[in-house]
Amino acid sequence: MGGDGNGGRMQVVVVPLPAQGHLNQLLHFSRVVAQRGATVSFVATSTHIHQVRSRVQGWDLHNFDIRFKELPMPHLSGEDIDAQSSHMFPLHLIPFFEAVEDQLGSHVDQLLSTICSENNNRVVIVHDSAMGWIQTVATKYSIPAYLFIPVGAYFNLWLKRVSDETWGLSPVNISLKRCFPERSIKNIRRQSSFFEHAKGYIINTFTALESEFIPRGREELVFGGKPVWSVGPLLPQAFFNDERRLQLQADTECMRWLDKRAPASVLYVSFGSMSSLSATQIGELADGLERSGQPFLWVLRIADGAHSSMEAQFDSACKFLQHGFERRLEGRGFIARNWAPQLDILFHESTGGFLTHCGWNSTVESISAGVGMLTWPLHCDQFANSALITRELKAGVEVKEWKNAEENELVSSEEVEKAVKRLMRSEEGMQVRKRAQELRSEARKAVGDGGSSWKDMDSLLHHFSESL
Incomplete structure (x- = not known):
């Protein structure tokens, strides 16, 4: 060359x-x-x-x-x-x-x-x-x-x-x-x-x-x-070789929080860098996560701007949480503001599931880490990716069945709670996570x-x- x-x-x-x-x-x-x-x-x-x-x-x-x-x-x-x-x-x-x-x-x-x-x-x-x-x-x-x-x-x-x-x-x-x-x-x-x-x-x-x-x-x-x-x-x-924390930035508060959690117990929640949820949807998601009783790590942020994602004012997203939410969930839930080292989180032994918007980066990264997905697509390729993950690969479950082909639909707190339990605590969820582990092995072989x-x-x- x-x-x-x-x-x-x-x-x-x-x-x-x-x-x-x-x-x-x-x-x-x-x-x-x-x-x-x-x-x-x-x-x-x-x-x-x-x-x-x-x-x-x-x-x-x-x-x-x-x-x-x-x-x-x-x-x-x-x-x-x-x-x-x-x-x-x-x-x-x-x-x-x-x-x-x-x-x-x-x-x-x-x-x-x-x-x-x-x-x-x-x-x-x-x-x-x-x-x-x-x-x-x-x-x-x-x-x-x-x-x-x-x-x-x-x-x-x-x-x-x-x-x-x-x-x-x-x-x-x-x-x-x-x-x-x-x-x-x-x-x-x-x-x-x-x-x-x-x-x-x-x-x-x-x-x-x-x-x-x-x-x-x-x-x-x-x-x-x-x-x-x-x-x-x-x-x-390095991630396929199980090496971790290769950069100082990965030694963050959220990683130290993960270190204290039981293996495969935490649901990682992130909707990527290009999308924001509405105030109402953030409230429903928060309520559903609280009601599920499942440990979670939630990256809460607003979308990258055109000029600089580093200027994103993540506190504006957090203001939509109910008063006292973080205090009530202290120890069980962790909210990471603006950005988090996603690869390190997905490859961490405490991470057992990923509530994701199904962007292709997140999809490939979750499969490579062997983490089953709870799919919540928003736009672009994400609905097709969700179908690939759940219906073709059997490496995830859908947060809900989408009824309206044209317009955005609210996901209720009840639907969030049910879907989280389905992925993290059911026999179906266990099979999904097993399948994700199989795909992880195939990803390692491929590269x-x-x-x-x-x-x-x-x-x-x-x-x-x-x-x-």
Whole structure:
């Protein structure tokens, strides 16, 4: 991979969508590529580079040849987003994602021109599928460009069939409208229009996880008949080796609290970095957790903003809790504010279940840790991921059956209580957690020497070289 001298060394340019779940996956991908001998340039705004660097878990950035290339933050016009909308999608991020394309194209063009001249055109690009416009710049400089898919193959099949109206509302009673607002759907279709020049698709999944759906995606032209490399789960090897607390930031109050809990007794509760629950929903969830009698660790926060997640005012979410809630639950419940080391929590022996929004990062991480899931999807790919987890993999249970295909539904405290007990205390829950442990073993095999993802990564890097 390395080549002879700087002139012959391959440069892999990685361009994520500037949102935590996308940044995180592509930073871990960058680590694996750098570990295999290539030099990586990770391209994002300065704000989001700081964000992903501050949150990375399980490895030291200085140990890999990853160069961070900063783009300016796009200017936002201050347009109004419907504050009264009941849509769970993070509407405040849509103008930002559009501004990234509109305002940063010339900066990406200049950066790629410089990288190509410095590396004798031995450059390939891996970019987020939500940044399809990067293909235009890559074509200008004849740079081979690959699409990174930050969601699973199952969702891609669901999206195609729902978009083509060939699958109705199955496998879940959810429409495309509930997953994405119309403005976002238009942007997804626009980004997809750039895909025809891509060399192939890279997915953060592994064969045993989606053995049926990856080949079906090829057959049904979800991936356009092009090569598909399944290289996941993209996590630090240390977690598969049962090494813990590799960074000082992981030695937090919530981890010390977990140390005092019984094995597999704690329900971890988190809805990711891009979504916020309503005040009413926070109250229902809190009441349900209290009534369940189950120990829990709840990451309570508001969603990342467009400019900086680190400025999130997490106390505004906590004010919706009933007065005295934390005092009453002291010892049984722990509320982590703003951010918590999710990988360390999931891989901790005291964690026995995960109440999750089913974002693809959280899904893959929970499976890799062997933790059964209580699924509570909110938007995007999450409803399809919930169906994959509960109905196909049998590694989780649904918090409720969704009745309304179009509109958001409140989950009552009674439904929360019942679902928590179902996962954590029932025979069904025991079987779910057993199945999650089996998938954890498959994940370890996939990324180990000679595993399916290990081989696909080798094949991908060979394809990089051949494409040059």
